[in-house]
Amino acid sequence: MKEACGSSSRDERLFFALWPDEEVRARLMEEARGSSGEPVPPDGYHITLAFAGEVSVSARRALEQGAAAVRAGCFVCVLDRMGALGSGVEALAPSAPAAPLLALAGDLRRLVTHVAGAADRRPYYPHVTLARRVDDARSLRPSLPVVWAAREYVLCRSRRTRPGSYDILERWPLYEDL
Numbered sequence: 001m002k003e004a005c006g007s008s009s010r011d012e013r014l015f016f017a018l019w020p021d022e023e024v025r026a027r028l029m030e031e032a033r034g035s036s037g038e039p040v041p042p043d044g045y046h047i048t049l050a051f052a053g054e055v056s057v058s059a060r061r062a063l064e065q066g067a068a069a070v071r072a073g074c075f076v077c078v079l080d081r082m083g084a085l086g087s088g089v090e091a092l093a094p095s096a097p098a099a100p101l102l103a104l105a106g107d108l109r110r111l112v113t114h115v116a117g118a119a120d121r122r123p124y125y126p127h128v129t130l131a132r133r134v135d136d137a138r139s140l141r142p143s144l145p146v147v148w149a150a151r152e153y154v155l156c157r158s159r160r161t162r163p164g165s166y167d168i169l170e171r172w173p174l175y176e177d178l
Helices: 022-032 057-068 099-116
Strands: 012-018 047-055 075-079 081-085 089-093 128-132 146-150 152-158 166-173
Touching: 012 057, 012 099, 022 089, 022 128, 022 146, 047 057, 047 099, 057 099, 057 152, 057 166, 075 099
Parallel strands: none
Antiparallel strands: 012 047, 012 152, 075 146, 081 089, 089 128, 152 166
């Protein structure tokens, strides 16, 4: 099910992600309140599974075909740890990432490496960025858990015209019977 299609011959900046439903998005918005940083727009909340970077249209098609072959089960992700990442980024993450989340991210990262040659060598750290340019990491408050029942994953394109905003290009279900 396509939501926004790009037919341009230009390369696109793509990534696979979990995208929250409205209920989870509302909970994430609650957790983002009171941050000392610049808030991420709620329509940009996501958990990156695999980052492909700049890819051609033909590579995008290969990523879509490869993702369609990935079979993964539904899972629950409990986001229960607030923390600072890198240079002033406030994020909410699971203290114990679900095994199916790690397996799905691993499968998609291997697919991206195979198709686009873009191997992300950093250890996978699932999280939702809530704010950037956080003034004081020590001011981060503890979080109430956000329970996210993951039922699908998506392929997203970063918009060139507005950083931090995305188009969902394709969706794939996670299966109840796995």
